[in-house]
Amino acid sequence: MVFAAFAAADHLDKGLPSGTLLEVGNSSGLLFDLVSAVAGGANILVDETQFAALHSSILAGESVGSAATVTASDGEELELVGRMEVTRPSGQLSLDFTLIPTDPDHVSLIGPLESLTISTSGGIRIPSLDSGRMIGPDLYIRCESLRIEGNEARFARTTSAGADETADIRFEVTGTDLTLPALVSVAPSTDAFELVVDDNVPLVFPWIDYRDSLEEEETIDPQSRSIRFLSKLQNLARTHGHDDGRATFFMKLQGRQPVKAEKLHEVLAFLQAQGVVRLQGDLVFLTRDADRHRFSGKGRPGQRTIQDEWTYWQPIVERLETILAGS
The missing domain is CATH 1.10.10 (Arc Repressor Mutant, subunit A)
Incomplete structure (x- = not known):
């Protein structure tokens, strides 16, 4: 796997098969470490698959003494700009990136849905949650439209927000285009998820239980x-x-x-x-x-x-x- 990480890092921008790149990212924290070291603080261009593989690699390399976050928001054109950061016992690594979506109307999140903050005036698409993918923990999405595909949604079971007061998972949808699965097969922990939408957006069970008001949240006294x-x-x-x-x-x-x-x-x-x-x-x-x-x-x-x-x-x-x- 060490050789695979070296090869994938060396060929990251040379069109590796998406399945191969994602497999390396899921298996080893070395991919992110090597790419961030080579970048040396420079901003790199990534597509949705490369973004997902690097994000997966950060999480694959996490240990008890590490903490990671991935943040992205709208750039000047159709791209998103952001940073991946991880603090480990050995020190801190970071990587600045520009994400170019395949479809200019929405970003497809095909990788991990945790330790992620993403904000865009466009749309977010989450493909069907297969291969054990879960929603959360530590996920914040703000977008104009949101589509979660597939027949069911599965949330990571985390402890209640409790004394920390904040939801671990929060979706803020500023428009009216919202598509959600009919079933939540694994429910979020108590107080761990908020779905913030305009009062005019209809929701049905079980999503109605997590509803919060966009107008109330965005109106700042x-x-x-x-x-x-x-x-x-x-x-x-x-x-x-x-x-x-x-x-x-x-x-x-x-x-x-x-x-x-x-x-x-x-x-x-x-x-x-x-x-x-x-x-x-x-x-x-x-x-x-x-x-x-x-x-x-x-x-x-x-x-x-x-x-x-x-x-x-x-x-x-x-x-x-x-x-x-x-x-």
């Missing part, structure tokens, strides 16, 4: 914008792969909230000065002080709210509102 941001930051910061506190990747944070990159850098610089976060390369860590004052943004029974921790957060929230008002 100016008086609580900073609290929403802080809640999202806390939700994304996890201990997996980090032995010195909770952390999230900058690209993941950027992809899952509306503050753009330039303003986000300003926000994080302010929070760092306030002792809320610590920046280390591409990672954003919550400080121990901020972690002691974590709060739930949804007010679940038994969890701390922003009101409970207002003495700590009030001066931060008030200044953060001013910063975000300029974005």
Whole structure:
């Protein structure tokens, strides 16, 4: 398999058979390691099969002490631009990429549906879930249209969001074109999945059970914008792969909230000065002080709210509102 990974990395842009490339990606973390090393920080062009194989390879190389994320969003034309990152005990690897869809109207996700954040003004197509593919965990999709093909959907069984407050899997569909299987054969864990659509989009059982309002989520109250941001930051910061506190990747944070990159850098610089976060390369860590004052943004029974921790957060929230008002 080592030789196969070397050969596939060397011929990645030379039209390898899709089945061969996906098999190598599914079997070995070496494919991603080699491609990222050769790229040396440069942006590479990938098609949907290459994207899926590299994503699979990241996950194949994961261990107890590693954490991975893949993020992609609309570029200037029909492409998506993004980054793959993995932090392992041996260090951090990353790969910047430009994804060129086969069909300009939608992106086909033929690879893993986990550790992925993807946002596009176009469509997303998820082919039939075969060969054991599952939806999630840690999946965020925002798109104009969504089509999940096949007769059934299967979700990865994860623990409830619980104290982390956020859903592990979230689909936001901004348009009305939505196609879903009639059956959910493996249901998501409690509170682990949200399907966010406009109120005019009809849903049937079992999908109606996971419905959330797009209008409610996207209507941002100016008086609580900073609290929403802080809640999202806390939700994304996890201990997996980090032995010195909770952390999230900058690209993941950027992809899952509306503050753009330039303003986000300003926000994080302010929070760092306030002792809320610590920046280390591409990672954003919550400080121990901020972690002691974590709060739930949804007010679940038994969890701390922003009101409970207002003495700590009030001066931060008030200044953060001013910063975000300029974005």
